[in-house]
Amino acid sequence: DTAVSQTPKYLVTQMGNDKSIKCEQNLGHDTMYWYKQDSKKFLKIMFSYNNKELIINETVPNRFSPKSPDKAHLNLHINSLELGDSAVYFCASSQERAEAFFGQGTRLTVV
Amino acid sequence: AQSVSQHNHHVILSEAASLELGCNYSYGGTVNLFWYVQYPGQHLQLLLKYFSGDPLVKGIKGFEAEFIKSKFSFNLRKPSVQWSDTAEYFCAVIKAAGNKLTFGGGTRVLVKP
Numbered sequence: 414d415t416a417v418s419q420t421p422k423y424l425v426t427q428m429g430n431d432k433s434i435k436c437e438q439n440l441g442h443d444t445m446y447w448y449k450q451d452s453k454k455f456l457k458i459m460f461s462y463n464n465k466e467l468i469i470n471e472t473v474p475n476r477f478s479p480k481s482p483d484k485a486h487l488n489l490h491i492n493s494l495e496l497g498d499s500a501v502y503f504c505a506s507s508q509e510r511a512e513a514f515f516g517q518g519t520r521l522t523v524v
Numbered sequence: 525a526q527s528v529s530q531h532n533h534h535v536i537l538s539e540a541a542s543l544e545l546g547c548n549y550s551y552g553g554t555v556n557l558f559w560y561v562q563y564p565g566q567h568l569q570l571l572l573k574y575f576s577g578d579p580l581v582k583g584i585k586g587f588e589a590e591f592i593k594s595k596f597s598f599n600l601r602k603p604s605v606q607w608s609d610t611a612e613y614f615c616a617v618i619k620a621a622g623n624k625l626t627f628g629g630g631t632r633v634l635v636k637p
Contacts (some may be wrong), residue, residue, distance in 0.1 A: 438563075454632070455630065456627040456630070458626065461624065505625075511575075513558075514566040514570075
């Protein structure tokens with residue numbers, strides 16, 4: 414059983430399109446995150462949710478909108494995709510301040 | 525603002541050599557510390573963690589790390605690396621009273637056979 418699962422694994426789309434990435438965790442964790450990993454492997458936190466409530470919103474363009482329908486799911490919707498959005502997006506979950514468990518990542522390529 | 529620094533961006537070494545990767549953080553309060561590994565094309569996996577107690581922690585695959593509070597450091601070590609240790613290594617910190625898990629910039633380790 415996959416602890417943190419993301420779909421899709423790969424996403425290729427044209428500039429200007431809108432796309433969503435889904436994330437689900439079956440670990441019973443309260444906290445979920447979205448991270449962006451750029452081509453230099455730098456990991457930047459985008460959002461963090463705790464029990465469906467947004468608690469961290471880094472300086473991310475408002476084209477990015479997270480949604481947490483319940484504490485096991487955290488989806489990421491991106492409007493009007495730009496070339497610079499190309500990256501690998503990782504979802505993660507943790508219980509309080511313990512270690513985070515990561516999904517397999519979604520490689521987004523905007524052409 | 526909380527930050528995490530990994531001083532080595534790239535490390536190249538031969539099999540059986542010893543490895544030490546540096547990690548420093550900027551926050552002065554109580555923190556939880558982690559090292560993660562990312563093998564090529566894969567997601568991040570936890571190597572080891574420190575919350576409290578013995579500052580020398582042992583993790584998986586023969587890795588260990590030492591927390592030195594006075595130096596705000598949490599360096600990762602492995603006495604003898606293998607080719608399969610080729611990966612990106614990330615240090616991460618979260619405040620004991622916080623919600624933000626912050627990563628260092630990563631260190632790419634290449635082990636030559």
